[in-house]
Amino acid sequence: xxxxxxxxxxxxxxxxxxxxxxxxxxxxxxxxxxxxxxxxxxxxxxxxxxxxxxxxxxxxxxxxxxxxxxxxxxxxxxxxxxxxxxxxxxxxxxxxxxxxxxxxxxxxxxxxxxxxxxxxxxxxxxxxxxxxxxxxxxxxxxxxxxxxxxxxxxxxxxxxxxxxxxxxxxxxxxxxxxxxxxxxxxxxxxxxxxxxxxxxxxxxxxxxxxxxxxxxxxxxxxxxxxxxxxxxxxxxxxxxxxxxxxxxxxxxxxxxxxxxxx
Amino acid sequence: xxxxxxxxxxxxxxxxxxxxxxxxxxxxxxxxxxxxxxxxxxxxxxxxxxxxxxxxxxxxxxxxxxxxxxxxxxxxxxxxxxxxxxxxxxxxxxxxxxxxxxxxxxxxxxxxxxxxxxxxxxxxxxxxxxxxxxxxxxxxxxxxxxxxxxxxxxxxxxxxxxxxxxxxxxxxxxxxxxxxxxxxxxxxxxxxxxxxxxxxxxxxxxxxxxxxxxxxxxxxxxxxxxxxxxxxxxxxxxxxxxxxxxxxxxxxxxxxxxxxxxxxxxxxxxxxxxxxxxxxxxxxxxxxxxxxxxxx
Numbered sequence: 001x002x003x004x005x006x007x008x009x010x011x012x013x014x015x016x017x018x019x020x021x022x023x024x025x026x027x028x029x030x031x032x033x034x035x036x037x038x039x040x041x042x043x044x045x046x047x048x049x050x051x052x053x054x055x056x057x058x059x060x061x062x063x064x065x066x067x068x069x070x071x072x073x074x075x076x077x078x079x080x081x082x083x084x085x086x087x088x089x090x091x092x093x094x095x096x097x098x099x100x101x102x103x104x105x106x107x108x109x110x111x112x113x114x115x116x117x118x119x120x121x122x123x124x125x126x127x128x129x130x131x132x133x134x135x136x137x138x139x140x141x142x143x144x145x146x147x148x149x150x151x152x153x154x155x156x157x158x159x160x161x162x163x164x165x166x167x168x169x170x171x172x173x174x175x176x177x178x179x180x181x182x183x184x185x186x187x188x189x190x191x192x193x194x195x196x197x198x199x200x201x202x203x204x205x206x207x208x209x210x211x212x213x214x215x216x217x218x219x220x221x222x223x224x225x226x227x228x229x230x231x232x233x234x235x236x237x238x239x240x241x242x243x244x245x246x247x248x249x250x251x252x253x254x255x256x257x258x259x260x261x262x
Numbered sequence: 263x264x265x266x267x268x269x270x271x272x273x274x275x276x277x278x279x280x281x282x283x284x285x286x287x288x289x290x291x292x293x294x295x296x297x298x299x300x301x302x303x304x305x306x307x308x309x310x311x312x313x314x315x316x317x318x319x320x321x322x323x324x325x326x327x328x329x330x331x332x333x334x335x336x337x338x339x340x341x342x343x344x345x346x347x348x349x350x351x352x353x354x355x356x357x358x359x360x361x362x363x364x365x366x367x368x369x370x371x372x373x374x375x376x377x378x379x380x381x382x383x384x385x386x387x388x389x390x391x392x393x394x395x396x397x398x399x400x401x402x403x404x405x406x407x408x409x410x411x412x413x414x415x416x417x418x419x420x421x422x423x424x425x426x427x428x429x430x431x432x433x434x435x436x437x438x439x440x441x442x443x444x445x446x447x448x449x450x451x452x453x454x455x456x457x458x459x460x461x462x463x464x465x466x467x468x469x470x471x472x473x474x475x476x477x478x479x480x481x482x483x484x485x486x487x488x489x490x491x492x493x494x495x496x497x498x499x500x501x502x503x504x505x506x507x508x509x510x511x512x513x514x515x516x517x518x519x520x521x522x523x524x525x526x527x528x529x530x531x532x533x534x535x536x537x538x539x540x541x542x543x544x545x546x547x548x549x550x551x552x553x554x555x556x557x558x
């Protein structure tokens with residue numbers, strides 16, 4: 001007998017608007033346990049809003065959001081939105097996850113060891129006393145992942161986790177997320193990076209105010225779906241069994257890729 | 263040495279000194295949140311707005327704390343209402359409503375004369391007339407704010423740093439913000455007489471900014487800003503007596519002097535620490551009064 005686990009979150013007909021201007025329109029989406037999904041789409045397509053609906057910080061105008069009783073969401077914001085000059089150390093930042101219901105300002109011994117454990121697990125144990133601005137892009141991402149993990153989530157939402165980082169850091173973050181997913185975490189992230197991130201994920205949602213396509217990279221990273229998502233013609237090639245999206249056009253025809261130095 | 267201690271012979275000075283010291287500490291403590299939340303312009307505007315209520319209550323003879331407090335609350339609600347409807351930007355709303363309120367206060371004093379409490383004292387601060395009741399009031403307020411800060415430390419930190427995630431994590435950020443606004447208005451009211459409405463914003467901003475240049479820790483910044491504010495109040499009051507300058511300008515000038523020293527001594531590291539909060543102060547007033555940013 002096949003057992004289907006209950007979804008963590010189910011959106012049905014969700015529409016969100018700011019100043020009566022719809023940002024999300026009639027969204028049906030299911031986030032299941034162990035799901036690993038990338039949401040792609042142009043700027044202003046509603047990716048962040050969709051994350052905020054799942055997080056519970058944006059309220060739909062119409063439609064319903066059903067959350068599982070045992071849902072615990074961890075949220076990793078876009079690094080561009082973080083106030084890096086704020087006077088807070090890595091340990092203080094991570095400990096913010098332990099705010100609700102706590103009255104005393106200082107951390108308990110148990111909290112201290114929990115913070116140390118999660119930082120060590122993410123390979124930044126030695127940075128606990130450092131100010132958050134004194135870290136590299138990848139380390140900064142890990143701090144906010146650590147804060148999210150301290151809340152023991154079963155769903156991790158990440159807004160542009162690889163924005164503004166170099167290739168190596170992007171690989172490191174992808175590997176880290178893969179490990180967390182293997183440990184049983186459902187992950188849903190937004191990204192602009194079709195080749196570097198989205199094509200490596202098992203499940204993609206193409207969004208442009210409404211869901212244009214949903215499925216595996218092979219099913220969704222197609223010229224037709226991408227054109228409807230981005231409003232521009234993109235060419236999709238295949239490399240090592242994975243789709244590669246190109247947007248280089250010359251007189252209406254694609255310049256075929258050429259190996260440099262060949 | 264005798265000259266330096268001579269003002270302590272006067273009761274009014276002793277009360278004034280104690281009130282200025284506590285007022286400085288209180289402004290320093292609250293100023294940390296004001297600076298980090300980018301609310302400096304709101305603090306500045308609210309103090310000017312309260313002057314209109316101060317003038318009206320002085321003219322009609324009602325308690326100035328009540329009159330100015332209600333006026334300040336009304337101004338805050340108007341700013342919030344205009345901003346939420348997005349008729350104009352928050353900074354413009356603050357500018358129009360609070361300066362109009364300030365101008366109305368000046369006009370009332372000009373037309374009806376300067377009755378009741380001192381006009382100059384409200385503008386630039388004065389310790390003349392400070393009595394034991396004022397002292398106990400400011401001590402009580404300082405203890406209340408410090409206690410609220412102690413027990414609400416984690417919520418305050420999370421809400422100030424990352425309000426959206428804090429709210430999603432179950433922190434009542436709306437309540438925290440409302441308490442911050444009420445505390446800010448109360449502190450402005452309580453310290454108006456010593457510092458003056460035109461200079462209160464400086465006593466809120468300077469200690470916190472100096473403290474930020476000295477530390478990277480939120481808790482240490484709270485302690486440092488409180489101490490720096492108290493020192494500015496204490497030294498500024500003594501300068502005020504000996505230089506025969508009103509207390510408000512003296513306290514602010516001492517703070518500005520301290521800022522200059524720390525700015526030079528801390529070098530590029532201190533400047534880097536404050537660079538972001540200055541930028542934030544210039545741009546984030548909108549968030550502080552509840553306007554929503556585009557989310558996508």
